[in-house]
Amino acid sequence: MKIAIISDTHLGYMRFYEDSFKQAEKAFMVAQERADVIIFAGDMFDSKIPSLDTMERAVRILREIKVPIYGISGNHERRMHSTDVLKVFESARMFKKMRRKGSMIEKNGEEIFVVGMNSLPEDLAEKGLEKLMGELVLPKGIHSILVLHQTLGMGGTLLPEKLDGLPFELIVNGHMHEHSIRGKILQPGSTVITQLKKEETKPKGFCIYDTKTKEIEFKEIDSRKFIMETLEFEDAGIHEVKERTQKQIEEIDSMHNRPIIRIDLKGTLKQGLKPQDIIIEHNKDVFLENMLNETMIAEKIKEIRKQRKDRTTKEIAEQKLREKLKDRLEFDAYGFFEAVAESVEKGEGFLLEGKNG
Ligand SMILES: [Mn+2]
Incomplete structure (x- = not known):
């Protein structure tokens, strides 16, 4: 039997709505x-409760699919005590929810057994799977597949080494948006970019698993390229940052078809310039991570922390405010804040009389 394994389509994902x-x-x-x-x-x-527009578009896709779709709900669909969206599609006969106790799938005389565990909060995943395994009766001599939607290792309670020992021919895991195969654990990855991280620059697609040969084929789907670049600056002015960034965007744009671009801006700005002084116009598929002066900001935070040991935060904030407002306002703004802090009436009185009290 040939089984297509798809995961994490994230239909209705706002940032890349059409792509999804x-x-x-x-x-x-x-x-x-x-x-x-x-x-x-x-x-x-x-979304746990997708919009009607999203639901309608999903119906239009799924109603064209004539082969059965078996699946589980992910963390984005999880509703512990009420109907989840995939239940709606099950009632409409476009989807079959997999069960913890498993179900048999038959095709041309070949039978396989599939077991699904809907996404659980990560801290409960190990216990949940132990319970499932404790109650599960696997039919003998039949190809069996377990389907999960959890973090494996990396802070999750389910460890890949533990899964290796389970009596399934294949273990499918959703949730991880990067495609990977490790032993008998298959993660198809997502079909759409959602996180703008390095892992997402890899091709998107799904897998085809052959139960006879146990071979797995990754089928890349035509999707927009995601390109990540870093630009480093040193004591740069607004113009320099703008020009180099725009040039970089144009260059990437000219090499791909409507790419999704993330550019990290790092390094330092000329004295007196702040990261928020950098405003670069671009289209909605460009994401600029402005990390300019970040080490300077980190140092400033350190400095404040050090000062905080001796003084209260309020004192430091007041001092900063005084420094900021010095020579910038006609009237004594600090005096005004002091008055307001005491009472609104005092604040009003201050504004009318131009002084405190
Ligand atoms: Mn996901």
């Missing part, structure tokens, strides 16, 4: 051409 539908649609369409059944590993939707 287009790319999921491609994955499902190619999957149904190539496989007998589709397994979905959670986070079909980005």
Whole structure:
């Protein structure tokens, strides 16, 4: 049997709304051409309660899929005590929720057994899986697959080494948006970019698993490229930062078709300039991470922390305010704040008489 494994389509994801539908649609369409059944590993939707627009567009995609889709809900769909969105699609016969006690899938005389554990809060995942395994009766001699949607290691309670020992031929895990295969643990990755991190610069797609050969094929789907760059500056002026950044954006734009671009701006600005003085116009698919003067800011925080040992935060804040307002206002703003702090009436009195009290 050929099984397509798709995960984390995040339909309705606001930042890349159109991409979320287009790319999921491609994955499902190619999957149904190539496989007998589709397994979905959670986070079909980005929101627990998707908008009607998102739901309608999802219906238009799923109603075209003629092979059965079995799946679990991810953390984005998880509603512990009420109907989740995938239940709605199950009632509409476009989706089959996998069960903890497993279900048999049959195709041309071949049977496989699939077990699904809906996403659990990470601290409960290990206990949840132990309980599932304790109650599970696996049919003998039948190819079986476990489907999860959790963090494996890296702060999660489920450890990949522990999963290796479980009696399944394949373990599918959603949630991780980067595609990876480690032993019998398969993470298909997401079909859309959601985090703008290095891991997301890798190709997006889904997997096809052959139960006979146990081979896994990654099918890349046509998706917009995500390019990440860092620009370093030293005592730079506004013009320099602007010019180099814009040039970089133009260069990336000319090499790809509507790329998603993240540029990290690092280093230092000319004395007197603040990171927020840098305003660069760009289209909505460009994300600028302005980290200019970050080490300077870190030093300033350190300095304040040091001062804080001897004085209260309020005192320091007052001093900073005094320094800031010095020579910038006609009237005694600090005196005004003092008056307001005492009472609104005193503040009013200050404004009328131009002094405190
Ligand atoms: Mn996800």
